[in-house]
Amino acid sequence: MKTTVNFLNTSDVGIFFETYSQLGFRLNSGLMVIGPCAVFPRSVLHWNVRNVDDISEESLSLFTILEPKIDILVIGVGEHKCLSRFNPKLIQHLRSKRIGMEILPTDQAVATFNFLNSEKRYVAGALIPPSYIPVDDDNLEEDELYLDNTVPDMFEEYKNPGSAEVEASFKKAKDQFFKWRKETEKDKH
Amino acid sequence: MGGFKNLLAHFFKRPVKNWNIENRAFKLLEEQERLKPAVAPRHPTTVEKLDDLIKERPELLELQRQKDESLDSMLKGMIVNPEKVNEVVTKSIGQLPVDRSPIIDDDFGYTEPNKIPQGKCTIRQSMKFIADYHADPKKVTVQRIAKEYSLDTQQLIHILKYFQTLDLHIPDPKSKLGAKSGHKQLGTGGETVKITR
Numbered sequence A: 001m002k003t004t005v006n007f008l009n010t011s012d013v014g015i016f017f018e019t020y021s022q023l024g025f026r027l028n029s030g031l032m033v034i035g036p037c038a039v040f041p042r043s044v045l046h047w048n049v050r051n052v053d054d055i056s057e058e059s060l061s062l063f064t065i066l067e068p069k070i071d072i073l074v075i076g077v078g079e080h081k082c083l084s085r086f087n088p089k090l091i092q093h094l095r096s097k098r099i100g101m102e103i104l105p106t107d108q109a110v111a112t113f114n115f116l117n118s119e120k121r122y123v124a125g126a127l128i129p130p131s132y133i134p135v136d137d138d139n140l141e142e143d144e145l146y147l148d149n150t151v152p153d154m155f156e157e158y159k160n161p162g163s164a165e166v167e168a169s170f171k172k173a174k175d176q177f178f179k180w181r182k183e184t185e186k187d188k189h
Numbered sequence B: 001m002g003g004f005k006n007l008l009a010h011f012f013k014r015p016v017k018n019w020n021i022e023n024r025a026f027k028l029l030e031e032q033e034r035l036k037p038a039v040a041p042r043h044p045t046t047v048e049k050l051d052d053l054i055k056e057r058p059e060l061l062e063l064q065r066q067k068d069e070s071l072d073s074m075l076k077g078m079i080v081n082p083e084k085v086n087e088v089v090t091k092s093i094g095q096l097p098v099d100r101s102p103i104i105d106d107d108f109g110y111t112e113p114n115k116i117p118q119g120k121c122t123i124r125q126s127m128k129f130i131a132d133y134h135a136d137p138k139k140v141t142v143q144r145i146a147k148e149y150s151l152d153t154q155q156l157i158h159i160l161k162y163f164q165t166l167d168l169h170i171p172d173p174k175s176k177l178g179a180k181s182g183h184k185q186l187g188t189g190g191e192t193v194k195i196t197r
Helices: A080-085 A089-096 A106-118 A137-149 A164-188 B002-018 B021-035 B044-056 B058-063 B069-076 B123-135 B142-148 B153-162 B176-180
Strands: A004-008 A017-020 A024-027 A032-034 A037-040 A043-047 A072-076 A100-104 A123-127 B192-195
Touching: A017 A106, A043 B123, A072 A106, A089 A100, A100 A106, A106 A123, B044 B058, B123 B142, B123 B153, B142 B153
Parallel strands: A072 A100, A072 A123
Antiparallel strands: A004 B192, A017 A024, A024 A032, A037 A043, A037 A123
16 A cells, blocks of 8 residues: 655754755655655655656646745756756746746755755745766765665565575666766766 | 254254244234134124114123023923833734744744635645545545635646655665664654654
8 A cells, every 4th residue: 555644844943955866855854755846844745747848837836826925936957957948938927926936956956945944934945856966976875775775675576685586687787877877977077 | 964964053044044033923923813704794784773782781792791500500400201111012003013922833834824815725735635635536536625625626637736745665674775764763853754644
């Protein structure tokens, strides 16, 4: 049976992002949100968009019907180059609803949201994880841990971790993934 | 060199400087006297009247030059005691706040309104109907939610399409990531996870 949570952070500080990656965001309570998310001062929802092209009046509809009206909406579009793909008509749309907005790359949007939320502003965030992050040792370790432990749970065929065949094929896939990522890193730099 | 300078001053400079000094001083004084600002001329129509007044009552001229002590003492008996200085406002005038106690945050981090206009909803409400809808879309239909919260059906369809409550996956706590992730922290840091289903 599927379990859904209505995540609330009732401590004094509210919700903060500790880290972000291509997979999603880690919150200050230790929960990892996978994929794009809509954040409010103390609650989180999944945001069902693929990338910056899916951000539209429809996909921002929840933010415009909230009462009291949110002070500011922080939109994280992904990596820096996605900014140019953001539909400028949406700025007019949100302005007509009298909602202030910050359209930023996700790394900056995360920091902006944390800052505004710490000031107890009535802020909302609509954040898409960036599809590309320059690799350093820290996030490489994080991804490796994730692949080792969480991803297998999600795949039906990996329900029996005892079988040596599956172990071997997963290890091979993992090695290929890191090899591919290192190569693409080299190309980009 | 200094001695030679003193000698020069003694024999030449000082006699030259002091030459005819008295005459020159008097001349300068006369010049200054001449340049003193003159008293402004009186208006031709009042000249005669003022002259007559001075002739008739010369003591008035003397009186206005003297300080009148009685005027000074007039202010000394005066006490400023406005009654309204420390009046405490207990009743609100119009929309002004009276309560100064710190605001305690609500569950969702903002003060929830008493009145919600048509076509709007709070975060609490939206969380609830999104969770309810995705739990059982056949029972909790879009029309039913729209009616209950008086929202626009079309907008509601978009909201339910693009927003969902979190699905919870818990990694094995014995694994490396499970130990690192927050499931042990939950509850210790004052955070709660409210499981709606």
